[in-house]
Amino acid sequence: MKNQELALVIGNAIEQEQFDTALEQLTPLRPIDIADILAEIAPSLAWRLLDRLPNRATVFSYLDADVQELLARAFPRANLARVVGEMPSDERTDLYKHLDQAQKDALLPALAQAKREDIRKLAAYQEGTAGALMSSDYATLEPNMNVSTALATLRVEAPDAETIYHAYVIDSERKLLGVVSLRALILAAPHTLMHNLMISAPVHCKVDDNQEDVAKTVARYDLIALPITDEHGALVGIVTHDDAMDVASDEATDDFHKSGGVTSIVGKLKDASIGVLYRKRVFWLVLLVFGNLFSGAGIAHFEDIIAANLVLVFFLPLLVDSGGNAGSQSATLMVRALATGDVVMRDWFRLLGKETLVALCLGATMAVAVSAIGYMRGDEVVALVLAMSMMSVVMIGCVVGMSLPFVLNKLGFDPASASAPLITSVCDASGVIIYLFIASRFLALG
Amino acid sequence: MKNQELALVIGNAIEQEQFDTALEQLTPLRPIDIADILAEIAPSLAWRLLDRLPNRATVFSYLDADVQELLARAFPRANLARVVGEMPSDERTDLYKHLDQAQKDALLPALAQAKREDIRKLAAYQEGTAGALMSSDYATLEPNMNVSTALATLRVEAPDAETIYHAYVIDSERKLLGVVSLRALILAAPHTLMHNLMISAPVHCKVDDNQEDVAKTVARYDLIALPITDEHGALVGIVTHDDAMDVASDEATDDFHKSGGVTSIVGKLKDASIGVLYRKRVFWLVLLVFGNLFSGAGIAHFEDIIAANLVLVFFLPLLVDSGGNAGSQSATLMVRALATGDVVMRDWFRLLGKETLVALCLGATMAVAVSAIGYMRGDEVVALVLAMSMMSVVMIGCVVGMSLPFVLNKLGFDPASASAPLITSVCDASGVIIYLFIASRFLALG
Structure with a gap:
């Protein structure tokens, strides 16, 4: 206001x-x-x-x-x-x-x-790369300059440079040799030469590196600015800490949206038009309708057992949702861990083992809860069918939710595309079929 | 390796x-x-x-x-x-x-x-506040120091300070008067006094401010370090850009997990024990089982109409999921927009209007898709029932998904707690009841 x-x-x-x-x-x-x-x-x-x-x-x-x-x-x-x-x-x-x-x-x-x-x-430079993100306003020094000359150079370059807190030492072909901090400069004796003062082989990224990797590098090494080099090792730009922080935030928003089944929105939500919002959301929703052809077919196949045991319908929404929910939890954990770098591809097998054990515990808890309700509404056979189905559905949900981000990553897609709606879709069909299959083994046809 | x-x-x-x-x-x-x-x-x-x-x-x-x-x-x-x-x-x-x-x-x-x-x-200081995040290693200057003295002071303070690129001008009671950048210092004439060189009333946070607000302030003003003051305006610490970036990333992870129905995990996923993973996930899953009592009651109430029209069961998983999916999309967009500050509480009413229009378009699209399938499996009455139910379910999902983060925020909870499992739960019960209610108006009891 x-x-x-x-x-x-x-x-x-x-x-x-x-x-x-x-x-x-x-x-x-x-x-x-x-x-x-x-x-x-x-x-x-x-x-x-x-x-x-x-x-x-x-x-x-x-x-x-x-x-x-x-x-x-x-x-x-x-x-x-x-x-x-x-x-x-x-x-x-x-x-x-x-x-x-x-x-x-x-x-x-x-x-x-x-x-x-x-x-x-x-x-x-292509959007999303270090090149498209970098600034060409950086301060450079020569390896044989002394501290006094270097400070005088920085005073001249200061008005045009994004930062003078890090200055980059380059040779005559602009090859990046090292980095000198202004802190080191004002602490050093006036005659010290740059090639003695600089940190050699500084952390840097290449122009065609992904902007997400640039942001991660800045965060990992706590940098004020990250130098960017071309294919010959020549310095062509810098990415400053504030731009890296913006990228990290945008990438998190992007992953967040994808996980919720929204293809990413550019710009502010408040200003997004109804048309944009519609287009970004309709894809996953309609895909689900067609994914439903499978669960529908499953139900059609077991129509007789449903007709004879209508109590099964009570629990259909719950069983179908539980797989999707457990799977969404697994996918959420994996997608974010892959994004922050806490987990890498080679961890998949070990994590799958752990996830299976967690799923067993979760499935068992859910099975106890649902079979208690099942026993009240039906009998001990219904309770047994529900317990077995819930176990299986939660296990499948967890394994799918945990593995899908890895599979997508391996195929070159963004792991965040393992969205809640996608996993729900997969778990729906498998949940329905497993539930009714188990029911058909234990319950009479009436 | x-x-x-x-x-x-x-x-x-x-x-x-x-x-x-x-x-x-x-x-x-x-x-x-x-x-x-x-x-x-x-x-x-x-x-x-x-x-x-x-x-x-x-x-x-x-x-x-x-x-x-x-x-x-x-x-x-x-x-x-x-x-x-x-x-x-x-x-x-x-x-x-x-x-x-x-x-x-x-x-x-x-x-x-x-x-x-x-x-x-x-x-x-309490965890999660600026005080718990800040460092007490900062460089201070006095307002009547000149540039030469200030540079000499910074040289002495440098080994112990987290940064000397920003130095804070304080009075005899440590009250924060202004900030001087090292860039300004090395560009200024040696006799310039700090109270002429400094930026007065600098951007700062209070010790008991939330760490999320600290990170947002650092990001908004592109700061290298943010000064933190106590209730008397005295300087007590600084938060550096790298720590702010870590907080922003942790807060994003936290929101991400909550949205996926996982109460937040401290530390790296790879190192989390099975017990921790189980405890962080079981709450929402089991809650859903009991939420199912409502949709189960709905189904029990309409048992006759289901028995007479088993075709309704085909579409039950789809209708139930569509509300949850559309709602999760809305909640995802809102939760992230509230977290980044793109949207604030007073935007709720205007956004609700927009969301309703988007939901109408999405619902109409879904209704067309589902009624086509419904016509193939049933007849034109089934197609009509499905279209009307889908419209309503998607509308309810969107309005719930969009409003829940605001309501939670208003009640003092984290808006990210409007998780996919919670919204699924709410939409399940309402979806089942709406679907079967509409069906009972249009379909015969056999």
Whole structure:
């Protein structure tokens, strides 16, 4: 609410060209907070204030892609080019990729030659790779520089670098030799040479590495920034800790959605259209309807035993669900453990053994519970049928739920696609058939 | 495999007291990689090598809590106290909290007075708060220091501080006045005073803030470290970006598990015992069995209509599952959006409207699919019953799935507890009753 009120006040000030009043309200705020307020103001007004902010490029970078695009349309070309020119290279490239062709064609010629080339280079990397995530704004040093020269170099590079807390030592062919921290620099004697001060063979990723691996590497080694190299070992960019944290969060959201049977949604749920929400969800739901052809066929096959023992129907929803629920639990544990790296492919066999034992215990508990209810509603034969069926259904659910993420991973799919609806579907059909098969062995045809 | 082989070689070297050989293998590695290898070696051997590593405290900090505890038992008291004394304050406190009383009593007197007090202070904060997460190793400056003095101060504080890239300006009562970055320091003229250089009223959290909010604040403002203040505004600690990233990942895992119907597991899945896995999963599964009493009662009530129209049973698993699946999708989207902050409580009403429209579209699609199959197996009346039931079941599933996380949040529970098994349970009973009720209006009793 407060943001919206402030946005109203500031919007009015801009309309009356009282830019100083508006700037006074905004300048004490952090860039992302300013961005949140500007997002509430009409683009035709907002660009005029944004253009006057000392940290306009940073603020612009924090806006959502769709707001950036609207503002880019409102901005006069020369002013837009100036703001875009000041943006960090990774944010600039992301913006460029979101513009339509006409906007791209208008913007590019207005940018300096070096920035144009930088955009073209960065935009060429495939989405989801380290290349598409990295920034080309990093500080470099030479191996034979001493500490005084290195500090002087960093002072010059600071305005354009995303971080100067890590500087990268490269040779004449830009090959990554080592990393020097600013902490080490200010603690070292002035004449120390970089090749003595640097950490050699630093942790790095390749441009075509998956962004998930980049985020994991940053997290594992607690890095402020991770250097990215090309196929020749030359330094081409860095990924900073904050971008890695965003990737980790996006990947978690993605896995979360997939596990719930929603193909991933790009952007904020609040802003997603009904059409997008429908399309992302309908696939798994309808697939289930057709998966039901199997359980339906199972029921048709055992129609006589059901007709003679209607008590079986009481427990059909429960037995069918229990397999799916136990399986979803197993899949949830595996999918997340594979995502965080707690579990790797070669652990499958050992985990399968453990899962089987857990499933036995869970199945036994469930069997006791369900057969107690079965005995009350039916007799001891019904109780026995239910106990045996529940045992089997839970075992199958657990083994399927546990193995499916591994199988999907092995086949090159995302293990998170082992979603609750998929496992429910598989367990439905097998649950129905097992239950009625066991029933047909023990119960009379009437 | 490589780690295990290296661990074998190094374990042998330690047994033969060839420490130089062992150290030669380890020193080029990063601390966390050394920790992974030491974890594979018997504690009675591992401590002897760890004690000789120049970065022993850092390596020790990277070990899992259970390995730390085993090593702490193997270490002679004086050596352990030395390593523990060198550890970062947050890691030291975590270790201390994991030790048993006898170990605590042995360790405390061997530590320096200041470290003892620091442990007592940090260990007093409640788990899950900023206080329990923060480190007391930060660098402070005074407002009237100039740049030269500030840099000299940071050089002195550097060995003990978690970061010197952000230093905190405090007054004589330790009240947090501002933050100065090392970047600003090395760019500023030597005589600039801190109160002119600092960013005033910096972003900070309170000691009793939830650790999830701490992680969100670090992510939102892209911070390297977040200062933590007490109720008087005095600086008492910092949370670094890497610890915030770990919290974000742990919280995501926790939500993921809860959504899958697993009460959260502490530690790595690979190492979890069968007993722990059983206990974390059995609750939701057994609850479902008793939830089934309701759907069972529904079926009992409509027994005659089922007996006369056995074709209804074919579609029972499908109808029951569809509500649960659609509901799980809704809940998944809401739980994650609430966790990332994309959606807040006051959005509920607007989202409910959107969800209802999405549910209408999804329900209609499913109704068409299921009534086609129903027509093939039965007749046009069965097709109509199925279409109407499917519509209702999907609508109910979506509204329940969407609202439950909000309701739980409002009641003070974790919204992630709106798990797939819970929603399945609710949708089972309502699905069965709606389906059979509609059938009883349209189908004859035979």
